[in-house]
Amino acid sequence: xxxxxxxxxxxxxxxxxxxxxxxxxxxxxxxxxxxxxxxxxxxxxxxxxxxxxxxxxxxxxxxxxxxxxxxxxxxxxxxxxxxxxxxxxxxxxxxxxxxxxxxxxxxxxxxxxxxxxxxxxxxxxxxxxxxxxxxxxxxxxxxxxxxxxxxxxxxxxxxxxxxxxxxxxxxxxxxxxxxxxxxxxxxxxxxxxxxxxxxxxxxxxxxxxxxxxxxxxxxxxxxxxxxxxxxxxxxxxxxxxxxxxxxxxxxxxxxxxxxxxxxxxxxxxxxxxxxxxxxxxxxxxxxxxxxxxxxxxxxxxxxxxxxxxxxxxxxxxxxxxxxxxxxxxxxxxxxxxxxxxxxxxxxxxxxxxxxxxxxxxxxxxx
Amino acid sequence: xxxxxxxxxxxxxxxxxxxxxxxxxxxxxxxxxxxxxxxxxxxxxxxxxxxxxxxxxxxxxxxxxxxxxxxxxxxxxxxxxxxxxxxxxxxxxxxxxxxxxxxxxxxxxxxxxxxxxxxxxxxxxxxxxxxxxxxxxxxxxxxxxxxxxxxxxxxxx
Numbered sequence: 001x002x003x004x005x006x007x008x009x010x011x012x013x014x015x016x017x018x019x020x021x022x023x024x025x026x027x028x029x030x031x032x033x034x035x036x037x038x039x040x041x042x043x044x045x046x047x048x049x050x051x052x053x054x055x056x057x058x059x060x061x062x063x064x065x066x067x068x069x070x071x072x073x074x075x076x077x078x079x080x081x082x083x084x085x086x087x088x089x090x091x092x093x094x095x096x097x098x099x100x101x102x103x104x105x106x107x108x109x110x111x112x113x114x115x116x117x118x119x120x121x122x123x124x125x126x127x128x129x130x131x132x133x134x135x136x137x138x139x140x141x142x143x144x145x146x147x148x149x150x151x152x153x154x155x156x157x158x159x160x161x162x163x164x165x166x167x168x169x170x171x172x173x174x175x176x177x178x179x180x181x182x183x184x185x186x187x188x189x190x191x192x193x194x195x196x197x198x199x200x201x202x203x204x205x206x207x208x209x210x211x212x213x214x215x216x217x218x219x220x221x222x223x224x225x226x227x228x229x230x231x232x233x234x235x236x237x238x239x240x241x242x243x244x245x246x247x248x249x250x251x252x253x254x255x256x257x258x259x260x261x262x263x264x265x266x267x268x269x270x271x272x273x274x275x276x277x278x279x280x281x282x283x284x285x286x287x288x289x290x291x292x293x294x295x296x297x298x299x300x301x302x303x304x305x306x307x308x309x310x311x312x313x314x315x316x317x318x319x320x321x322x323x324x325x326x327x328x329x330x331x332x333x334x335x336x337x338x339x340x341x342x343x344x345x346x347x348x349x350x351x352x353x354x355x356x357x358x359x360x361x362x363x364x365x366x
Numbered sequence: 367x368x369x370x371x372x373x374x375x376x377x378x379x380x381x382x383x384x385x386x387x388x389x390x391x392x393x394x395x396x397x398x399x400x401x402x403x404x405x406x407x408x409x410x411x412x413x414x415x416x417x418x419x420x421x422x423x424x425x426x427x428x429x430x431x432x433x434x435x436x437x438x439x440x441x442x443x444x445x446x447x448x449x450x451x452x453x454x455x456x457x458x459x460x461x462x463x464x465x466x467x468x469x470x471x472x473x474x475x476x477x478x479x480x481x482x483x484x485x486x487x488x489x490x491x492x493x494x495x496x497x498x499x500x501x502x503x504x505x506x507x508x509x510x511x512x513x514x515x516x517x518x519x520x521x522x523x
Contacts, residue, residue: 294385321389
């Protein structure tokens with residue numbers, strides 16, 4: 001299947017020779033990732049990663065090079081042309097239940113097709129090259145731009161001993177918490193409250209975790225975007241209204257917020273993880289934090305993390321299990337007063353030996 | 367008694383164990399499960415292939431009940447595992463040593479195991495993973511969609 005990756009690379013070069021090529025380099029969870037695009041895709045796909053950009057030079061041999069382009073121009077190779085035509089029209093015959101390409105996906109080459117966005121993600125782990133190809137030139141949906149390349153970055157990061165997790169991470173440079181759980185549990189609102197109260201913020205949907213030299217785990221920032229389901233929800237965060245990136249929305253489209261220009265001094269690359277919190281909306285008056293079992297934390301963290309990453313599997317689950325067993329896990333019982341959330345999290349971190357370096361105070365919103 | 371031999375449906379099914387409790391995920395169906403006590407033990411034994419009687423004999427060393435009582439309690443549990451496609455029948459058995467459970471101290475009371483199954487993962491594929499609250503905003507949670515509309519956030523068309 002190396003031949004398929006080589007054909008895709010040739011196809012990218014054909015497109016670049018006609019449409020031009022742009023490159024930007026990012027430092028993501030301590031690894032170098034170069035994004036090359038043919039056409040104007042880079043400006044659309046990189047705002048969510050802008051806080052991690054380190055330059056516009058070429059590929060780093062030690063890291064991953066991602067090539068992105070679209071099908072506006074067909075490939076010269078007739079076999080590749082026929083395959084892509086068949087895949088995009090009858091994807092259900094070519095993919096497994098999670099979108100993996102049946103004839104190509106393997107341990108050394110992850111390949112998935114996403115029929116919703118009509119994108120093919122291919123990672124050649126041996127050659128450190130990845131390909132993100134879109135069927136046509138139509139715009140990508142807002143959610144893809146808010147968390148770009150997640151399928152292929154997940155595969156690459158895992159091969160480098162780093163793991164995607166569906167969760168939010170907030171805290172201080174010397175220690176923070178991971179908020180995990182499925183949608184509706186309150187993790188994003190909790191994270192945004194902490195940001196507003198002065199804490200550092202590594203992300204509110206996906207983060208990358210890795211073992212650190214102290215025998216614990218570090219949480220790394222990935223995307224600097226947040227999404228709220230409605231303008232009603234945005235009322236809790238009025239200062240963020242100026243940073244909405246999709247003012248005109250289709251019915252059902254979420255309110256996407258860019259944090260690239262908002263409290264940038266609080267965006268943090270990484271911090272050591274001191275606790276896992278499982279938020280739960282209680283409708284009670286008070287917010288409380290109580291211990292929970294590793295299994296309870298695992299039930300909150302693993303299914304939603306694995307579900308949204310088509311190449312995820314046993315290795316990811318083993319890591320998440322090790323994480324849940326390795327650090328303290330708590331339920332964050334959310335009361336109706338948002339201002340209590342950062343206070344309680346700061347209080348917990350203090351009991352875990354983390355110094356409050358940010359001066360978190362109740363109601364310290366902009 | 368059912369004489370069929372079963373095994374865990376790997377690699378589609380993955381699992382992690384926590385102090386006698388177990389979390390299992392079926393990667394192809396998107397369902398995830400919680401198992402405890404004798405259910406978690408039985409599931410781990412099924413990674414090595416077993417009939418209901420073989421499971422009963424192995425569990426008898428750890429739980430205070432007869433092989434028959436344990437086996438009877440396992441029948442509906444195995445049916446639930448099979449319905450969730452967590453286990454599959456084995457047509458040709460491979461040679462292996464008799465099943466054994468690590469046992470420490472006195473036998474534990476036996477409770478017929480049950481399977482907690484969760485099927486909301488498909489909706490996680492479809493819904494925004496970032497912030498699911500109702501139109502009125504925090505803290506009202508978004509109600510589950512009975513028939514999720516595809517094509518958003520990981521939706522399969």
